[in-house]
Amino acid sequence: MTQALIVIDLQTDFCPGGRLAVAGGDEVVDAVNAMMAGHDAVVLTQDWHPADHASFAGNHPGAAPFSVTQMPYGPQVLWPAHCVIGTPGAAFHPRLDVDRADLILRKGFRAGIDSYSAFFENDRTTATGLAGYLRDRGVTDLTFVGLALDFCVAWSAMDAARLGFRARVVEDACRAIDLDGSLDAARKAMRAAGVVLA
Ligand code: VGL
Ligand code: ZN
Secondary structure, X not given: OOEEEEEEOOEHHHOOOOOOOOOOXXXXXXXXXXXXXXXXXXXXXXXXXXXXXXXXXXXXXXXXXXXXXXEOOEEEEOEOOOOEOOOHHHOEOXXXXXXXXXXXXXXXXXXXXXXXXXXXXXXXXXXOOHHHHHHHOOOOEEEEEEEOHHHXXXXXXXXXXXOOOEEEEEXXXXXXOOOOOHHHHHHHHHHHOOOEEO
């Protein structure tokens, strides 16, 4: 058994004061740092969007943030602009132990497709390459922590389970956006997908 810790989007824009702040997002940093030592591999994901990204409400005239639009690949929440490539908001939380990471995986860099999951973009077919990386390293067991529990953490963990990894989410080391019941829905969907909620 080879275990990897997958730290999802622990970035300044998702922490209090950021452009898409998740309540208490910064509270998980110390717990996440402490968990790194207990894993054979540590992967950080980094939400990484160009300024003209299609998931930003500001790029859809008249659209309100947190409304839902139809993309060629299906429904998509329109977010406030966040994690724009090269901006301070896209940086990792300053206390996150970035030096300990084996791999930093950036996602969401194609202007036309959002990417919640660390494995597949939101069209559900464009792969990020993470599955191949983990398999090549012989990793079998994945523990997910970070932000946000009901979006990027949940989508990543469910994809992991579907791809045949053992997938576990440590909820204490996550925080949620909770948009219109999204947290309850994500918990149910994760359990149904075979993800262990710890
Ligand atoms: C996320 C919304 C948009 C996340 C990323 O990390 O959960 N949510 N981009
Ligand atoms: Zn994003």
